[in-house]
Amino acid sequence: MSMLLRRHGRSSEALSAGQSSAVGMDAYVQMESPPCVMYGPPATSTGSIASGLLVADVKVPLLDVEVVNLELIKKQTNKRSPHLSCPHCCKNVERLQVWQFVSARTSLTKGKTTWPFSALIPGHMPHSFECCTVKVEYYFKATFIFSPTSKLEKRHPIEIRRSILPSTPKSFQRLFPPTSLNVTLQTPNVVHPSSYIPVTFQLTGFKEPNSSTSWAVSRISWRIEERIKTTIRSCHGHDDADKVHTYQDTRILGTNDYKRGWKIDNDRLLFELPLSFALDARYVCDLRLNCGNTELDISHCLVLELVMIEVVGSQPVDSNARLLRMKVKLVVTTQPGLGVSWDEECPPLFDSVGPSPPCYDEVVESPTNESPREPSAPNAMCNCPCP
Ligand SMILES: [Zn+2]
Numbered sequence: 374m375s376m377l378l379r380r381h382g383r384s385s386e387a388l389s390a391g392q393s394s395a396v397g398m399d400a401y402v403q404m405e406s407p408p409c410v411m412y413g414p415p416a417t418s419t420g421s422i423a424s425g426l427l428v429a430d431v432k433v434p435l436l437d438v439e440v441v442n443l444e445l446i447k448k449q450t451n452k453r454s455p456h457l458s459c460p461h462c463c464k465n466v467e468r469l470q471v472w473q474f475v476s477a478r479t480s481l482t483k484g485k486t487t488w489p490f491s492a493l494i495p496g497h498m499p500h501s502f503e504c505c506t507v508k509v510e511y512y513f514k515a516t517f518i519f520s521p522t523s524k525l526e527k528r529h530p531i532e533i534r535r536s537i538l539p540s541t542p543k544s545f546q547r548l549f550p551p552t553s554l555n556v557t558l559q560t561p562n563v564v565h566p567s568s569y570i571p572v573t574f575q576l577t578g579f580k581e582p583n584s585s586t587s588w589a590v591s592r593i594s595w596r597i598e599e600r601i602k603t604t605i606r607s608c609h610g611h612d613d614a615d616k617v618h619t620y621q622d623t624r625i626l627g628t629n630d631y632k633r634g635w636k637i638d639n640d641r642l643l644f645e646l647p648l649s650f651a652l653d654a655r656y657v658c659d660l661r662l663n664c665g666n667t668e669l670d671i672s673h674c675l676v677l678e679l680v681m682i683e684v685v686g687s688q689p690v691d692s693n694a695r696l697l698r699m700k701v702k703l704v705v706t707t708q709p710g711l712g713v714s715w716d717e718e719c720p721p722l723f724d725s726v727g728p729s730p731p732c733y734d735e736v737v738e739s740p741t742n743e744s745p746r747e748p749s750a751p752n753a754m755c756n757c758p759c760p
């Protein structure tokens with residue numbers, strides 16, 4: 374939510390009154406649907422609905438307009454392409470939906486004229502995000518054409534999130550031969566970076582069979598890792614056409630270690646691991662993307678390390694120590710909040726959803742770099758004409 378508010382704030386500040394007053398009107402998009410959340414994994418999600426009004430606020434008695442249209446745009450930017458000045462390598466702009474509200478000369482009278490719209494963001498689309506290599510953003514782009522030399526363009530960003538719903542916790546077991554140590558770990562099926570993550574850790578098999586020695590835990594540590602794997606292919610305009618550039622990055626989003634705090638009961642150690650993301654962690658929810666010349670895989674895992682020492686009674690034996698490490702997958706997703714998927718809810722009454730603050734900004738873009746591709750049949754991962 375805070376990101377959404379920040380973006381609203383920024384876009385409002387970016388409003389340039391100059392162009393609007395020059396054409397005799399202002400325009401903005403007013404969203405009426407709740408924040409866009411796609412529930413469930415990409416393969417089964419029914420997507421999210423974004424509905425609202427395109428508003429033209431005419432300041433003069435009568436204003437002729439030839440074209441009014443609204444587009445829903447998905448823009449993907451590659452930040453690590455080897456050809457940063459090449460628009461084909463670095464940008465992929467797709468037009469997901471178009472509304473042609475006016476296509477022949479029409480007069481708008483002074484005051485507000487509104488056009489309602491409702492967009493379905495398909496559930497297989499990536500959520501809005503920015504990582505070290507790639508950024509995906511969505512926005513509505515409104516275009517008013519008054520004459521061949523006069524037009525007004527406004528852009529309204531929308532934040533699209535994905536939420537995979539909590540269900541049965543997952544259990545993992547690891548054995549560490551030749552010892553008889555046996556770890557059982559239970560994690561939630563999905564984790565939310567903003568809340569405490571309950572993980573139960575159990576260790577058994579301290580006593581070595583047919584031996585007087587046993588194992589004692591001296592330290593337990595955990596870390597949450599984010600792995601980002603990006604492959605970007607150069608476009609055909611370069612000497613290295615089709616060459617695949619791979620970038621891999623592993624980041625630590627939270628970590629801690631303990632020398633005490635667990636309970637030991639006979640041959641069993643129990644520890645409720647208090648996992649959480651670092652307060653300043655910059656994370657991206659789990660994502661797989663295969664669009665245009667880019668493939669991206671963002672995943673997360675929990676790495677658990679135990680330092681064990683061999684003891685007789687409580688005395689260490691020959692300072693014999695072992696490091697046990699286990700790694701399990703964590704699915705990081707947005708908190709579902711109170712929302713339900715659009716196909717499971719009753720349609721909201723008009724009054725039940727307050728108007729969002731108006732937010733809009735001037736579109737500053739070079740037409741050659743950003744001319745959207747025509748809509749085409751969706752492929753497995755997205756809507757663009759991927760090969
Ligand atoms: Zn290129």
Ligand SMILES: [Zn+2]
Nearest residue numbers: 664665755757
């Ligand atoms: Zn694509």
